[in-house]
Amino acid sequence: MAKPTYPLFEKFAPKNTIQRCLDTTILFLLLSLLVYRLLNLSSHGFTWLLAFLCESWFTFDWVLLLNAKWNPLIYRTYPERLVEMVPELPPVDLFVTTADPILEPPMLTINTVISLLAADYPAEKLACYISDDGCSPLTFYSLNEASKFAKLWLPFCKKYNIQVRAPFRYFSGEDISLATNSFEFQQESANMKNEYEQLSRKIEAAAHKNVPCELKGEFAVFSNTERNNHPTVLKVIWDNQENLSNGLPYLVYISREKRPKHPHHFKAGAMNVLTRVSGVMTNAPFMLNVDCDMYMNNPQIILHAMCLMLGSRNENDCGFVQCPQRFYNIRKDDTWGSIQQVMEEHVVPGVGDIQGPLFVGSGCFHRRRVIYDLGPEGERNKATKLTSINADEDLITKFGKSNELIKSASDALKGRTYYPFDLLTSIEAAHHVAGCNYESGTCWGTKVGWTYGRTTNEDFITSLTIHSKGWRSTRLSPEPPAFLGCAPSGGLAVIVQLKKWYTGMLEIFFSRNNPIFATVTARLQFRQCLIYIFFLKGGLNSIPLLCYSALPAYCIIVNSSFMPKVHEPAIYMLVALSAIFQLYTLSLYLQTGFSIRVWGNSQRVGILIFSGQLHGLLRFITNFIGLSEQVFEVTKKEQPASSDGDDVDVGRFTFNDSPIFVPGTTILLVQLVALALSFLGLQPLADDGNRSGLPEILCSVTVVLFSGPFLKGLYERGKYGIPMSTICKSASLAFLFVYLSRCISMS
Numbered sequence: 001m002a003k004p005t006y007p008l009f010e011k012f013a014p015k016n017t018i019q020r021c022l023d024t025t026i027l028f029l030l031l032s033l034l035v036y037r038l039l040n041l042s043s044h045g046f047t048w049l050l051a052f053l054c055e056s057w058f059t060f061d062w063v064l065l066l067n068a069k070w071n072p073l074i075y076r077t078y079p080e081r082l083v084e085m086v087p088e089l090p091p092v093d094l095f096v097t098t099a100d101p102i103l104e105p106p107m108l109t110i111n112t113v114i115s116l117l118a119a120d121y122p123a124e125k126l127a128c129y130i131s132d133d134g135c136s137p138l139t140f141y142s143l144n145e146a147s148k149f150a151k152l153w154l155p156f157c158k159k160y161n162i163q164v165r166a167p168f169r170y171f172s173g174e175d176i177s178l179a180t181n182s183f184e185f186q187q188e189s190a191n192m193k194n195e196y197e198q199l200s201r202k203i204e205a206a207a208h209k210n211v212p213c214e215l216k217g218e219f220a221v222f223s224n225t226e227r228n229n230h231p232t233v234l235k236v237i238w239d240n241q242e243n244l245s246n247g248l249p250y251l252v253y254i255s256r257e258k259r260p261k262h263p264h265h266f267k268a269g270a271m272n273v274l275t276r277v278s279g280v281m282t283n284a285p286f287m288l289n290v291d292c293d294m295y296m297n298n299p300q301i302i303l304h305a306m307c308l309m310l311g312s313r314n315e316n317d318c319g320f321v322q323c324p325q326r327f328y329n330i331r332k333d334d335t336w337g338s339i340q341q342v343m344e345e346h347v348v349p350g351v352g353d354i355q356g357p358l359f360v361g362s363g364c365f366h367r368r369r370v371i372y373d374l375g376p377e378g379e380r381n382k383a384t385k386l387t388s389i390n391a392d393e394d395l396i397t398k399f400g401k402s403n404e405l406i407k408s409a410s411d412a413l414k415g416r417t418y419y420p421f422d423l424l425t426s427i428e429a430a431h432h433v434a435g436c437n438y439e440s441g442t443c444w445g446t447k448v449g450w451t452y453g454r455t456t457n458e459d460f461i462t463s464l465t466i467h468s469k470g471w472r473s474t475r476l477s478p479e480p481p482a483f484l485g486c487a488p489s490g491g492l493a494v495i496v497q498l499k500k501w502y503t504g505m506l507e508i509f510f511s512r513n514n515p516i517f518a519t520v521t522a523r524l525q526f527r528q529c530l531i532y533i534f535f536l537k538g539g540l541n542s543i544p545l546l547c548y549s550a551l552p553a554y555c556i557i558v559n560s561s562f563m564p565k566v567h568e569p570a571i572y573m574l575v576a577l578s579a580i581f582q583l584y585t586l587s588l589y590l591q592t593g594f595s596i597r598v599w600g601n602s603q604r605v606g607i608l609i610f611s612g613q614l615h616g617l618l619r620f621i622t623n624f625i626g627l628s629e630q631v632f633e634v635t636k637k638e639q640p641a642s643s644d645g646d647d648v649d650v651g652r653f654t655f656n657d658s659p660i661f662v663p664g665t666t667i668l669l670v671q672l673v674a675l676a677l678s679f680l681g682l683q684p685l686a687d688d689g690n691r692s693g694l695p696e697i698l699c700s701v702t703v704v705l706f707s708g709p710f711l712k713g714l715y716e717r718g719k720y721g722i723p724m725s726t727i728c729k730s731a732s733l734a735f736l737f738v739y740l741s742r743c744i745s746m747s
């Protein structure tokens with residue numbers, strides 16, 4: 001490969017003096033508060049001590065956050081130079097995972113697949129593999145139909161340089177390209193729209209039937225499969241045999257073998273099968289993986305990523321390239337998607353100067369060699385050694401007993417980029433490596449491939465495994481955004497997603513994959529370790545949050561205090577702290593391009609995040625003592641609409657009788673009871689120095705405001721209201737709290 005003479009990318013360290021000043025001011029105020037509490041500990045009761053402990057945790061959290069965002073680093077890539085300087089672009093294998101045709105509508109999956117196929121990259125260098133853990137004939141049928149549509153769509157996109165290549169977004173009027181308004185274009189565009197509508201109708205119709213189509217011919221294999229009990233189904237939908245660079249890339253459907261009682265390791269297992277199957281079929285040195293709802297929004301993104309991969313003077317600096325997860329369904333009221341985006345834009349660039357962003361499961365370019373357990377630099381000779389005498393045995397224990405895979409893996413480790421394959425033998429080999437017994441006795445899931453944890457969050461563990469070997473990673477965030485996904489909307493979906501993340505992260509935190517071990521025994525840098533801890537401990541945040549939100553209510557109920565009095569100067573410290581913090585988050589929202597209203601709404605998510613953390617923690621505990629079954633709860637995705645629908649539901653919080661809503665409702669009821677008691681003057685007598693006052697009431701009101709969605713849920717009816725059964729459970733808990741509080745204060 002020709003060595004570029006001028007850089008394919010450049011790094012910038014944006015100035016962030018103001019941000020640093022604000023960050024340190026907040027830290028200073030937090031520390032002063034702690035000192036103040038310590039000095040006055042003896043003259044106050046246990047509420048003061050509890051407040052001190054909670055605030056210490058929040059301060060610790062703030063320090064971890066500061067560490068993560070202190071030195072932001074931004075990369076600018078130059079794809080035009082790449083095309084000029086690297087005549088022979090490297091092949092890239094594209095992976096899409098889907099698991100459930102109901103929760104993940106096939107229309108969404110095929111839009112993602114079509115957008116990948118239409119990337120601005122030589123088609124003969126791309127191969128797209130779809131893993132279907134649902135083993136659904138509907139998904140296969142949809143992909144087949146989609147490939148027919150793609151044959152019309154790709155030339156159209158390239159001819160008019162269409163920028164938005166996921167058809168559902170293009171036809172909803174999201175395209176901002178400069179396509180001419182010529183008659184010819186108008187006509188072709190209308191034609192395309194017609195074709196796309198036919199495609200949607202076909203798939204809709206198929207989805208409404210019990211079986212989408214007659215299970216004959218290509219579909220015969222599906223005739224006696226069950227979701228969790230079936231042999232491997234592997235279909236080459238399109239094989240680009242003519243090797244046309246403007247044709248349709250290679251397209252493969254794969255549903256790996258599944259047997260009951262045979263652990264399949266959820267998404268991580270699917271990714272490993274994709275890695276092996278692509279290994280014996282195309283063996284590209286780079287792999288891109290996206291979730292089925294993350295369509296490619298920037299058609300040049302592969303070129304951008306290759307700028308970083310090929311342009312780094314030292315390969316170690318770029319083990320993988322992670323693009324931020326952005327969402328297309330952030331509407332003006334969206335809260336969860338916007339929070340994620342603000343966090344991403346203001347925290348993640350800061351890790352660039354340490355070991356780089358974490359792998360977050362989707363929108364990530366990996367080097368195959370890294371996934372195949374290669375350590376950076378010095379260890380490269382290990383790869384050359386692998387070809388010597390004992391190598392074969394080494395490789396068999398590592399990669400399993402497939403000659404084809406071993407050959408392709410040793411090629412990949414040596415950095416050979418071209419892998420001539422013969423379709424028939426490779427299909428046979430692919431079946432072999434997709435079998436559910438293939439991995440036993442190998443290093444898949446431990447040293448090689450996506451790392452297996454207890455349940456989910458394969459992304460975090462894999463990320464940790466790679467950083468622990470000493471690799472660095474790079475964040476790639478060009479305009480327009482690289483990939484756009486579907487943020488769960490409505491309260492339930494958000495809590496369920498967060499619960500899944502926090503459970504998984506705690507499982508990593510309390511396992512041998514812990515980042516602290518990796519810092520001591522491997523090559524994870526100390527500051528990078530702190531970044532992992534910041535995320536992994538998330539579920540534990542729920543304990544201080546729970547205590548801190550119970551404190552004002554408790555104090556009002558028993559007429560005691562946990563805040564300084566209104567006339568004490570210390571109160572200014574608290575006022576300043578909350579004011580600066582709120583203004584600061586507001587400024588972050590405005591900088592990210594959101595309105596004040598979105599910021600205001602984002603406050604409502606606090607209670608959801610808290611619920612997610614708490615349930616994550618509970619789930620972790622029940623998993624740990626073996627009370628609950630390990631599952632991967634697939635996030636429900638919205639059916640893509642080709643026009644921005646008039647769906648009034650979106651973004652509104654809906655409730656059901658799931659126990660998931662009990663903690664939030666209880667916290668709210670406890671505050672309401674406390675406020676009512678104080679309003680009615682029903683507090684017990686207390687000595688003057690320590691009775692509750694305005695600060696406690698304000699804190700309690702704040703908790704009520706942060707629980708906005710639940711407060712609304714108390715009044716609303718139907719699916720927007722909290723069901724009676726949940727209210728009853730929460731009310732019982734709330735009264736228990738009041739009763740116990742009084743008992744404690746009496747004794």
Ligand SMILES: O=c1ccn([C@@H]2O[C@H](COP(=O)(O)OP(=O)(O)O[C@H]3O[C@H](CO)[C@@H](O)[C@H](O)[C@H]3O)[C@@H](O)[C@H]2O)c(=O)[nH]1
Nearest residue numbers: 097098099133266267270291292361362456457632634635
């Ligand atoms: O058994 C399974 C379960 C899930 N998936 C796929 O995994 C992806 C992610 O699932 P989703 O429910 O959308 O998870 P999210 O919470 O939205 O995703 C984030 O968080 C997960 C970890 O909890 C990571 O696995 C994901 O990559 C990351 O995007 C989807 O494409 C699924 O089809 C499978 O292939 N097999």
Ligand SMILES: [Mn+2]
Nearest residue numbers: 291293485635
């Ligand atoms: Mn997802």
